Amino acid sequence: MKRLTTLLTLLTLSTSVLANQFAIVGGKVHTLSGQGTLDEATVLIKDGVIESIVSGSDVPLGYERIDAQGKVVTPGFIGAYTALGLVEVGFSAGQVDASTTEHPVTTIGAAIDVSYGINADSTLIPITRMEGFTSAATGIESSEYLFKGQGAFIQLTDDEPLLKPRAFMALSVNNSSASDAGGTRGTLWVALKQILSEAKFAADFRTSNSLIPTQHWHGVSTRTDAQALYDVIRGNSPLLIKADRKADILNIIGLKSEFPKLNIVIVSASDAWRVADKLAAAQIPVILNPEYNLPGAFDTLGATLANAGRLEKAGVKVAIGIETHNIRLATQHAGNAVANGMSYDAALAALSRNVAEIYGMQDTLGSLAKGMRADVVVWSGDPLEVAEAAEHVFIGGQPTKMESRQTLLRDRYLKLQQDKPMGYIRP
Amino acid sequence: MNYKNKPTWMLAAITATILSTTTLVGCGDDADSQIQTTTTDKVVINPDPFPSTYTPIPSTTTLITNVTIIDGIGGMQANSQILMADGKIIGLGADIDTPDDVTIIDGAGKYVTPGIIDTHSHLGVYPSPDTRSHADGNEMTSPVTAQVWAEHSVWPQDPGFQRALAGGVTALQILPGSANLFGGRSVVLKNLPDRTVQDMKFPDAPYGIKMACGENPKRVYGKKGGPATRMANVAGYRKAWIGAAEYKAKWEQYEADVEAGKDVKAPKRDLNNETLKGVLDGDIIVHMHCYRADEMVVMMDVMKEFNYQIGSFHHAVEGYKIADKLAQNNVCASMWADWWGFKLEAYDAIRENIPMVHAAGACAVVHSDSDIGIQRLNQEAAKAWSDGRRAGIDISQADAWQWLAANPAKSLGIFDQTGSLEVGKNADVVLWSADPFSTYAQAEKVYIDGGLAFDRSAPDTWPVSDFELGQIGEGDHK
Numbered sequence: 076m077k078r079l080t081t082l083l084t085l086l087t088l089s090t091s092v093l094a095n096q097f098a099i100v101g102g103k104v105h106t107l108s109g110q111g112t113l114d115e116a117t118v119l120i121k122d123g124v125i126e127s128i129v130s131g132s133d134v135p136l137g138y139e140r141i142d143a144q145g146k147v148v149t150p151g152f153i154g155a156y157t158a159l160g161l162v163e164v165g166f167s168a169g170q171v172d173a174s175t176t177e178h179p180v181t182t183i184g185a186a187i188d189v190s191y192g193i194n195a196d197s198t199l200i201p202i203t204r205m206e207g208f209t210s211a212a213t214g215i216e217s218s219e220y221l222f223k224g225q226g227a228f229i230q231l232t233d234d235e236p237l238l239k240p241r242a243f244m245a246l247s248v249n250n251s252s253a254s255d256a257g258g259t260r261g262t263l264w265v266a267l268k269q270i271l272s273e274a275k276f277a278a279d280f281r282t283s284n285s286l287i288p289t290q291h292w293h294g295v296s297t298r299t300d301a302q303a304l305y306d307v308i309r310g311n312s313p314l315l316i317k318a319d320r321k322a323d324i325l326n327i328i329g330l331k332s333e334f335p336k337l338n339i340v341i342v343s344a345s346d347a348w349r350v351a352d353k354l355a356a357a358q359i360p361v362i363l364n365p366e367y368n369l370p371g372a373f374d375t376l377g378a379t380l381a382n383a384g385r386l387e388k389a390g391v392k393v394a395i396g397i398e399t400h401n402i403r404l405a406t407q408h409a410g411n412a413v414a415n416g417m418s419y420d421a422a423l424a425a426l427s428r429n430v431a432e433i434y435g436m437q438d439t440l441g442s443l444a445k446g447m448r449a450d451v452v453v454w455s456g457d458p459l460e461v462a463e464a465a466e467h468v469f470i471g472g473q474p475t476k477m478e479s480r481q482t483l484l485r486d487r488y489l490k491l492q493q494d495k496p497m498g499y500i501r502p
Numbered sequence: 503m504n505y506k507n508k509p510t511w512m513l514a515a516i517t518a519t520i521l522s523t524t525t526l527v528g529c530g531d532d533a534d535s536q537i538q539t540t541t542t543d544k545v546v547i548n549p550d551p552f553p554s555t556y557t558p559i560p561s562t563t564t565l566i567t568n569v570t571i572i573d574g575i576g577g578m579q580a581n582s583q584i585l586m587a588d589g590k591i592i593g594l595g596a597d598i599d600t601p602d603d604v605t606i607i608d609g610a611g612k613y614v615t616p617g618i619i620d621t622h623s624h625l626g627v628y629p630s631p632d633t634r635s636h637a638d639g640n641e642m643t644s645p646v647t648a649q650v651w652a653e654h655s656v657w658p659q660d661p662g663f664q665r666a667l668a669g670g671v672t673a674l675q676i677l678p679g680s681a682n683l684f685g686g687r688s689v690v691l692k693n694l695p696d697r698t699v700q701d702m703k704f705p706d707a708p709y710g711i712k713m714a715c716g717e718n719p720k721r722v723y724g725k726k727g728g729p730a731t732r733m734a735n736v737a738g739y740r741k742a743w744i745g746a747a748e749y750k751a752k753w754e755q756y757e758a759d760v761e762a763g764k765d766v767k768a769p770k771r772d773l774n775n776e777t778l779k780g781v782l783d784g785d786i787i788v789h790m791h792c793y794r795a796d797e798m799v800v801m802m803d804v805m806k807e808f809n810y811q812i813g814s815f816h817h818a819v820e821g822y823k824i825a826d827k828l829a830q831n832n833v834c835a836s837m838w839a840d841w842w843g844f845k846l847e848a849y850d851a852i853r854e855n856i857p858m859v860h861a862a863g864a865c866a867v868v869h870s871d872s873d874i875g876i877q878r879l880n881q882e883a884a885k886a887w888s889d890g891r892r893a894g895i896d897i898s899q900a901d902a903w904q905w906l907a908a909n910p911a912k913s914l915g916i917f918d919q920t921g922s923l924e925v926g927k928n929a930d931v932v933l934w935s936a937d938p939f940s941t942y943a944q945a946e947k948v949y950i951d952g953g954l955a956f957d958r959s960a961p962d963t964w965p966v967s968d969f970e971l972g973q974i975g976e977g978d979h980k
Binding site for chain 2: 163164165166167168199321346349366367368369370371372373376377378379380381400401403404407410411413414415416459460461462463464481482484485488489491492497
């Protein structure tokens with residue numbers, strides 16, 4: 076008996092020692108990489124990365140097994156356009172770091188840097204993570220500036236969420252932005268081109284210290300704005316432009332020919348299907364909500380559920396997911412894109428690989444392949460089905476707790492008749 | 503819930519067109535005899551001054567065969583049939599007599615359900631496009647505006663109606679917004695957009711009234727004379743009910759006096775109190791925007807204090823905390839599957855709210871409050887159903903469909919006409935391409951009163967609102 080106890084102790088110890096190696100066994104694996112979809116495969120995770128993905132259910136010794144028979148395995152999904160970590164409760168509930176008011180450091184909004192505002196303790200992070208989302212782009216949601224500032228790319232962990240500060244620059248040229256920017260697109264676009272020219276000038280001459288405070292600067296943008304645009308003007312940082320109307324999208328395509336280095340991504344894009352071929356030719360990807368199908372304004376009259384599928388057919392790279400508290404529903408959005416003409420593989424890519432590519436994270440995130448970071452999700456079934464759910468979520472090779480403030484509230488109230496006040500019931 | 507005073511309502515509807523009745527005793531040709539008579543013009547308020555002019559679209563006798571039927575009241579039958587004629591369901595089940603002249607639709611691999619009914623929509627009052635000129639849903643000028651009627655704001659050309667139809671919605675309640683303690687009357691519509699709101703009004707549906715708890719009234723009126731707090735909200739409801747009870751007593755006294763043959767003058771009409779009196783009389787159903795559990799329980803006490811019935815709490819994101827009390831008080835909860843956190847009173851939302859309310863024996867309703875969400879209410883139910891199962895609340899799909907049709911119909915007072923597939927009921931029916939608890943299922947055919955209102959396979963027949971005619975994407979796959 077004593078020997079058995081010792082053996083068990085050893086086993087327990089070895090498990091904790093080996094908690095760096097996991098085998099997700101026998102699931103249908105959508106790798107989103109060159110390995111395609113494997114009907115029954117095993118994903119081996121070691122030291123935070125994918126060690127291998129092999130067909131079958133064989134597991135070498137020394138791996139903690141996670142049974143995925145009959146289940147579906149995908150890369151961790153990526154929130155394509157969110158304000159995660161920047162907002163807890165948006166309305167009448169205190170500070171929100173996803174909206175801006177005027178400040179002299181910026182005249183156009185480009186200087187804003189949300190990376191200082193990311194709150195790792197936000198309840199949105201576990202709530203989103205336990206539904207299969209492991210990372211996200213996050214930025215300003217509401218601003219009257221033309222530019223919405225520099226967004227960040229985060230992982231949905233409780234510690235050190237910031238993977239890439241200043242990961243993108245956001246801008247809006249739709250109806251409401253025109254109304255804020257001098258009341259007309261006639262002002263907005265002139266201002267935008269002027270700002271980009273100033274940034275280009277500043278970037279070209281920055282080695283000569285032209286932007287030190289003792290030098291004169293007479294830009295429309297502040298010198299901090301211009302500096303924030305260096306990486307954008309050189310194409311190192313994507314420029315996300317919110318636009319819907321066909322004419323606006325054509326203006327954006329024109330902007331790209333004028334500033335060829337710009338790495339432009341169009342956000343929202345309800346009329347994009349009408350110029351799909353041109354977007355494909357200009358290699359401009361799109362981030363959209365495929366469920367948006369109403370003429371909510373005079374620049375979204377073409378909105379249709381078929382948008383995502385039509386763009387895919389034309390060869391446009393599509394990402395799905397514009398939300399914050401419920402970015403977790405992007406799987407449902409993608410499923411509805413499939414129901415309305417998008418291919419299943421493209422819909423999965425729209426939640427993972429395409430998002431990673433848009434943000435330049437594709438070497439580590441967005442697909443499952445040897446050496447990629449082990450952000451892996453095991454689903455009860457098809458992740459795009461509303462009645463299925465994530466069951467295991469790995470980030471950086473570590474399992475995450477499938478618990479959130481919402482599950483704790485649920486568990487407290489599952490039984491209403493208690494002999495003590497609810498405050499004493501600790502789930 | 504069988505709405506307790508439905509008979510009263512029906513009676514009132516019969517007198518609908520009679521503005522006043524004249525009692526003449528011994529009326530005859532002889533002028534002298536009239537001197538002997540007492541003439542009393544009894545003033546009767548017309549309860550239906552904007553009567554429904556709805557007419558169903560033409561229908562043919564239709565049989566759907568080989569189909570899985572979810573009847574909406576807990577039944578589910580594979581390989582079954584449904585027969586519709588003259589606007590009604592006239593046959594259900596494997597063995598039914600089929601008339602000769604019948605359109606037969608093979609439903610193999612498909613599902614039939616009752617049409618979806620949304621208890622909470624702002625289509626028409628907050629239409630697309632979303633402009634200030636058409637934003638007519640919220641009379642934010644005073645906290646008590648029971649005198650306004652949503653139907654007077656409904657723009658029937660809102661393209662949202664057609665989108666909802668493609669999602670299988672056959673009837674919906676249009677509510678005023680939630681800025682006010684009393685926001686005004688709602689209207690129940692058939693989702694068959696036409697030239698006027700009267701053309702869409704659901705015949706014989708009772709009126710509802712929108713009330714609101716919590717953040718919205720205090721935010722809107724906090725710096726405009728109040729209420730600025732939740733306690734002032736409650737004081738505001740009680741004050742209004744006290745006034746309404748006085749108004750009701752005055753009219754009842756008047757009616758008793760007329761009955762007794764007294765020559766009395768009718769009380770002065772007051773549109774605000776007229777609506778509130780309708781609630782106290784049991785003719786108008788209360789639909790109350792309320793998120794927090796504690797506030798809902800306070801409101802059920804106010805309900806008892808003034809002896810009226812709340813039909814449904816709307817949003818009720820904390821319904822799960824007091825589901826037992828909702829059941830005890832016979833109050834429905836109209837809920838989202840997973841909206842949360844957009845304001846503090848929505849911070850405690852959980853995914854299992856709907857199944858937990860259902861499991862406690864209360865009347866659970868899936869609602870949209872959204873021109874996008876209304877297009878996929880079946881998916882909202884599917885999410886709630888599956889989240890409940892994962893938490894150990896085992897509800898069948900057949901029972902869960904009650905959230906989409908039967909329970910909404912009950913909370914709107916129209917369950918005698920629609921909300922389930924039963925012989926004799928209105929043929930408000932959806933044929934789904936697949937299991938409607940799947941993301942990929944789509945409404946293929948939507949019947950309203952037996953008429954084929956939407957046919958996914960025939961784009962030329964899709965309704966297009968005036969607004970979208972001649973615009974980009976007219977008649978497109980929406």
